[in-house]
Amino acid sequence: MSSKSNIKSYQDNPDGSSKDVHPYIFNPHNSKILSSNMSLRRSSADLTPKTGASGTNGSGNNANRAPGTANGSGDAGNEGNGGNGGSEQGNNHPGNNSRRPSSIAESIVSQVVHLKDLTVSQLKRRRFFAVSIFSIICIFIFDLIFLPRTSLDRDLRRLYGGFLTFDDVSRIYISQLNHINDVEKYINIYNDQTHEPGENCHLMENLMKNFEYLDTDVEKYDVYMGTPIDNSLKLLDEEGELLFEANIKESDHLSYFPFSRNGTVTSEFVYVNYGLDEDYDLLKSSSIDLTTKILIIRINDTHPSLLIEKAQNQKASGIVFYKDPYDDGEYTEKNGYMDFPAGYARNHHAIDKYTGSFIYYQPGDPTTPGWSPFLFEDHKRLDNPDTIPKIPILPISFTEIQPILRKLVKKGPSLNWFGDVLDFDYRPGPSDGLQLSIVNHIDYDIKPIYNIISTIPGIISDEEIIIGSARDVISGQGGVSQGSIGMLEIARGFNELARRNWKPLRTIKLISWDGSSLGQFGSTEFGEYHSQKLIDNCIAYINFDNVRGNDLSIESNPLFNKVLKKVMELILLDSNETLGEAFFAKNSTLQLISNGVGDYSVFQNHLGIPSINIGMIPNEEDDPVTYYNSKFDGPQLLKSFDPELKLHNLLAQFIGMLTIELSEHEILNVAVTDYVELIKREVELTVDTLPAEWLNRNMTYPFEYTKLGDEIEILKKQSHDVYELAKAFDIELKGLQHLIIQDFPWFKLYKKIKTAIKVKLYNTRVKALDRMFISIAESSRERVHAESLLHKRPWFRHIVFAPSLSSPNVSVLPGLKEGSESGDFEQFEMNLVALRIALDRVYKGL
Known part of the structure; x- marks a missing residue:
């Protein structure tokens, strides 16, 4: 068989067997179709009529001998009958058919039949491969069509290896704090040490580092003290x-x-x-x-x-x-x-x-x-x-x-x-x-203080929640009512979640502030140093305040009213009453942030980061007298109104669950309407108390010859328009959260991508909202820049919230109120213009 026949045989029969394979070769000399099992050298003789079986005929043409002959003459004669012997040898060649075709037509017909048989065999094999491939494609399409429907929420968590659902996280956290209460252990450790500002930071550092799944660091600040x-x-x-x-x-x-x-x-x-x-x-x-x-x-x-x-x-x-x-x-x-x-x-x-x-x-x-x-x-x-x-x-x-x-x-x-x-x-x-x-x-000298910072990195790296508490005491003794004890309980609960491979959606930081008793040194220096990062990333600050009695105290930015009420209903005081039921039995509403100055002040009042302050205050009918920075603020006093030492643990449950609620939902759980409604109401109350002669007075900043009364009417309409827009915005937030948890088939991936983009956009708007009310006064004629929008208080830059100088309460729209109460027309008009600019930013931002 020729080399071409061998190649064709391999292609048609991968097993390598050639006995049933009959390829065809085209002869370019006479355009005949020749069988490959006929010798090329004998093809001319086959087409010449035979005359007999003589030796002459058998050996007369050496050129036509079979490929197996050893020399050009005498081979056929060696058998005694050269002609016949040669002919028999040729007929019995292993590559030849048993019978040679009798004519060209028969040869052609025979080869065409063979070709037909070969083509059918090839088609059968090809059909098998085609059916197989088609079946695989069908199965693949079937699987795609019936793939499990998933939501953006689940996809995001699977992408980052998070398999704990919101319900799982909540259950594990509450169970960890409910079944084990380590408050007494922490109180005994804390009470055995002194806590002067700048001293003994290693105690809290070591306690936090015992939670091995939290990343704990120390930041040092040099301050004048x-x-x-x-x-x-x-x-x-x-x-x-x-x-x-x-x-x-x-x-x-x-x-x-x-x-x-x-x-x-x-x-x-x-x-x-x-x-x-x-x-x-x-x-x-x-x-x-x-x-x-x-x-x-x-x-x-x-x-x-x-x-x-x-x-x-x-x-x-x-x-x-x-x-x-x-x-x-x-x-x-x-x-x-x-x-x-x-x-x-x-x-x-x-x-x-x-x-x-x-x-x-x-x-x-x-x-x-x-x-x-x-x-x-x-x-x-x-x-x-x-x-x-x-x-x-x-x-x-x-x-x-x-x-x-x-x-x-x-x-x-x-x-x-x-x-x-x-x-x-x-x-x-x-x-x-x-x-x-x-x-x-x-x-007095420049001395160090130390903040202890424990971090749980989140999936969304540019959004973070900070929980803070003070730990130092003037004169160093007492202070067990402070939030540091409860902060350790929160860390214990989060550590258990992290041990179970929980990765929060947003980064969570637990910070123990040093120097708070000196005047909020640790928190303020932290906020001023990290100001730009906090403005860019921090969505909420939660302050763990003191435990001084049995009544829950909450001061909050109105953005969080809805989520606070929701979480209070999740915390059980006993088998028959929730924290929310107990709270609203004594309170008609939540207090506003900034009733005083605290570690939240740098966040809420200086940087515009919405904040919450949570603690326990005395019930005047049932709780003993409290002490501030005193050695009598010790375990014995705490046990006099909290004999089971459950209040720190209770607040740890509340604050921890509040943090989880803010962290684990893709859309920030806020109520913009509550915030804008407060501003709208306070604007109306403030301007209604203005002296009548002010309304007809020309403004000097920044407009000349504009009546104050006209600007007030514009401000009222503007606050109303922003309020209507805020209601629509909250509805959009609610609808977007529904889309996040809605399941979609794979071929609607574009909807998930579109939703993810909207989530980022809307969260960015919410995160920027409170920052829009941060304002720094510009110079106005003889008025110097240092005076700012609040008289003698340039550090307090939030135009909606500031602590009152005349009462232990928050002052809402403090610049307007201080200007009105003191008769300072210029201060009032400066704050009016600042508020109008802020509301315009909010309207465009939403």
């Missing part, structure tokens, strides 16, 4: 002889007010009640001179830093602060109750301590107002900032103040002031020759 060296308070007679020296220690640690001015002051003293404006008005009407006097002030609801500023304005030379049991309500010794620890009344040796820094004007390091020294090395710290007191201040206990106040009996007019000091008529004085001597020595 002091350490008390020596202080004293002495009562002197007219000749300067010592009559009484007060004990200003609760324990071995000195009691002091951070940022009280160093120095020694000796002067007559005056009792000024609560040190409020109305108290000074009474004293002024009674012709009592306060200049250079040491003022004795009792602390109640107003933060002492505000009282310090008022005293300085009266030209006082020093201040002594104390707590009067008269302000504690029912639980006092006068009402027959024993003092703590025997009873619920105030322990008379307790000393409450507060920062002297003017945190209502600017929390954080007073020498770096509004900026971080780590970002602006060329900025110089302020040498003598206005937010640090200019006079020495000391806090003392109720026991130690009584001998001093009794020296004022029958001195000065009766002003109808009352209290619980025995044998004292609460007259102001002055002391008429008797003097107080204050010695205050604090070592």
Whole structure:
């Protein structure tokens, strides 16, 4: 068989067998179709008629011998019959058929039949392969059509290896905290240590690092702060002889007010009640001179830093602060109750301590107002900032103040002031020759504080939720009511989830703040340093506040009203009542954020990050008196109103579930309508109280000859339009969340892609909403930039929320209200324009 026949045979018969294969070869010389089993050399002889079987005929043409002959002559004759032998040999060649075709026509017919048989065989084989391929394609299409329908929510989690559903995450977290309560263990560890600002950060660091599935780091910030060296308070007679020296220690640690001015002051003293404006008005009407006097002030609801500023304005030379049991309500010794620890009344040796820094004007390091020294090395710290007191201040206990106040009996007019000091008529004085001597020595320097940050990375890396709590205490002892104990419970629950391969949708950070007792140093420095990253990424800040009683306290940005109410119904107080039922049995609504200054302030009031503050406050009917930065804020006091130590754990469940709710839904769970409705309502209430002459007055900023009344009407319409748009926006958010969890077949992948793009777009709009109300005043004629939209408070840049300077409540639209109440037309018009610009941004942004 020729080489071409071999190739064709392999192609038609992969097994390699050639006995049943008969390929055909085209002969170009005479255009005949020849069988490959006929020798090419014998093909001419086959076409020549035979004459006989003679030897001559058998050997006469050597050219026509079979391929198997050894030489050109004598081969056929060796068999004795050369012609016949040659012919038989040729006929018996292994490659030949048993019978040679008798004619050309027969040969052609035979080969055509063979060709037909071969073609049918090939078709059968090809049909098998075709049917097989077609079947595979059909099965593939069938599988595609009937693939499981999936949602964008499930696809996203599978993409990142997350297989725990929202229900799984919630169940595991609540079960972990319900079945195990480690609060007492953490309290015992915490109470055995001191917690001065900047010291003993390793305790919290090690506790957080015990949760091995959380990534824990430490950030150090250098701040201006002091350490008390020596202080004293002495009562002197007219000749300067010592009559009484007060004990200003609760324990071995000195009691002091951070940022009280160093120095020694000796002067007559005056009792000024609560040190409020109305108290000074009474004293002024009674012709009592306060200049250079040491003022004795009792602390109640107003933060002492505000009282310090008022005293300085009266030209006082020093201040002594104390707590009067008269302000504690029912639980006092006068009402027959024993003092703590025997009873619920105030322990008379307790000393409450507060920062002297003017945190209502600017929390954080007073020498770096509004900026971080780590970002602006060329900025110089302020040498003598206005937010640090200019006079020495000391806090003392109720026991130690009584001998001093009794020296004022029958001195000065009766002003109808009352209290619980025995044998004292609460007259102001002055002391008429008797003097107080204050010695205050604090070592001020640049010193480090440490924030402990634990992170659970999320799938969406550019969206994060921060939970924070304070851990330091002035004088270092007590403080078990702080949120750090509950923060450890939250970390324990999240660690269990992470151990089960939970990856939150959004990044979650747990931060233990240092320096909070100095004036929110840790949180403020963190916010100022990471300001741009927080503005870009942080969707919510949740502050774990103190546990001081049995009543739940919530201050919230209105964006979170809906989700807070939802989560409260998920937390059980007992088998018959939820946290929400208990809360709304006593409260008609949620409080607004910024009732005071806290670790949330840098987020909400400075950066425009919507915030929530959650804690427990005393029930005046059932809970004992509380203490601030005092050694009496310990386990015994906590167990007096929380014997099972369940409240920290309860808040940990609430805050943890709130975080999961905000993290695990692709669309941020917010209510924009609630926010805008608040602004709309407050605008109407504020402008309704304006003096009539203001409405016809021409504005000077930024428009000339525009009536204020006309601008107010535009503002009202604008707030109404934004409100209507916000309602439509919330409906779109709800519909988009439905699309996220809706199942689609694979061939509608384009809908998932479209939905994913809309989710990112709408979340970006929500995230930017609160930032739109951050405003920095521009210069206006003689008005300097430093005044800002809030008088003397440039650090507070949010034009909707700020702490009130006159009450322990939030001030909504503070610039408008302060301008209206003080009669400052220019401040009012500046804030009106700022609000209009912000609402315009919101309208375009939504």
